[in-house]
């Protein structure tokens with residue numbers, strides 16, 4: 179059993195699956211995330227695949243500001259992901275609320291709702307920065323204890 | 326038949342954004358649709374209270390990252406109208422150049438996502454690969470891949486020297502060649518046709534009645550494009566709206582595809598006619614009065630209502646984005662189709678939720 | 684804004700019907716706060732790239748007759764105004780009960796800077 183566990187763990191580090199959730203971003207960050215998946219930047223070379231199901235995911239990429247409605251969805255998604263997991267907040271909005279921080283329906287950054295492991299600044303962050311953030315996340319991932 | 330309610334979204338792999346539809350189904354057939362919005366609502370129109378009217382340009386750019394330049398252009402145009410500013414000719418042409426580059430980018434993005442909606446992943450990758458060239462143009466000319474941020478009140482912020490313009494044109498030649506290459510697949514492929522022809526039909530009358538805009542309206546055979554008003558430099562460029570006939574997903578797809586090529590041609594024409602001179606004028610005073618201004622965004626008509634009171638903060642800024650207008654037509658397209666076609670139809674209006682909810 | 688026609692609560696629906704008969708496309712509505720008690724509601728229409736507007740000035744507490752039966756497309760923006768200004772529309776074809784955008788935790792009628800509307804969100808209290 180132990181071997182199996184170790185094996186799963188190792189493969190999760192070598193080929194993490196990614197879930198992307200847009201929490202009220204302006205789309206700028208989302209299209210950059212998608213740009214990472216497409217041929218020019220191609221994060222699939224790190225074994226990373228974009229999945230739609232939180233139960234399959236190891237990494238959660240969150241873009242944009244949290245508002246009163248999508249915070250429930252965000253918590254829900256994060257809870258469904260198996261431990262250990264890594265949350266990466268992308269863009270000024272995901273970090274602090276960015277340019278929208280004073281708007282009435284904005285709570286603030288992602289870390290107001292769920293714990294965040296990696297912060298990637300930029301408005302929007304360049305694909306290189308996103309890839310860097312994800313790879314940093316993987317390092318943290320390998321050090322995390324099973325939940 | 327038993328009725329089932331299927332929640333569609335808010336987190337769905339096909340959509341990069343949270344859109345939520347409650348689908349009432351009978352068997353596999355959609356009977357009713359109720360949209361649920363609010364997942365991306367920020368309330369940014371209210372930011373006019375805390376930012377002055379110059380700073381609002383940055384906010385307007387971030388209504389939507391896909392068409393940021395055009396949002397800023399519309400806003401600046403409105404303020405200029407309020408303050409009676411005449412912008413230099415060169416600035417008008419430069420605005421067209423950047424707006425059209427943006428349109429190419431947005432349409433390619435959409436063509437890719439649309440292909441992804443019916444599971445044609447290699448086409449998705451191909452479109453996005455071509456699109457990266459446009460992103461490079463944005464970065465080289467504007468300094469940022471997504472928000473080139475070149476509009477200011479009274480003109481534009483950056484100039485394009487002849488070398489740069491030439492380089493942009495050569496890049497666009499490459500893009501055009503590759504886009505032409507896609508035609509065979511996008512418009513003639515058996516699979517693509519099978520998934521799009523006759524799906525999500527919107528008749529001409531319905532489109533007018535429900536207030537559809539942009540390619541959704543033109544796909545139904547209505548020749549209406551805000552660029553016909555001739556704002557910025559469009560009045561001096563050869564431009565004719567692309568129209569479809571059938572009003573189905575295929576025809577909207579075709580309209581957008583042809584518009585991509587048209588946008589490239591417009592950039593070429595604008596560069597060739599680019600007049601010499603200043604790129605901006607000095608702005609004095611504060612906006613006062615109310616104005617409604619419109620531009621054509623990749624997704625359709627974009628309307629800004631601006632009310633100024635002579636102070637540095639605006640009284641009211643109201644943004645009506647194209648997707649907001651295209652949601653009622655979408656609701657009329659969906660009933661009667663199969664569940665499996667829902668993503669294709671939803672994407673065929675090119676939804677931009679962050680625009681819609683602001 | 685050149686062509687602005689003033690209307691009253693009683694005539695807004697019939698004027699909209701006239702617009703529809705003339706072949707106008709419904710563009711949108713804008714709501715603007717004037718002072719503590721009144722707001723302006725602007726209806727924008729377009730025909731062949733030519734804009735026409737209706738202006739309706741009302742008290743915040745009054746309910747406005749909905750035009751969503753004339754132009755279905757108006758239901759979204761009327762719901763939006765209900766959310767943002769706390770104004771009620773009578774006869775909406777699809778009423779979100781002021782929860783189109785905003786959850787209960789969010790501020791009530793955030794666009795009314797001068798005075799917060801008394802109208803309580805449905806479902807609460």
Ligand code: SF4
Pocket residue numbers: 202203204205206207241242268269270271272276277300301302303387390
């Ligand atoms: S960080 Fe910038 S690009 Fe990203 S969602 Fe926020 S405003 Fe948009």
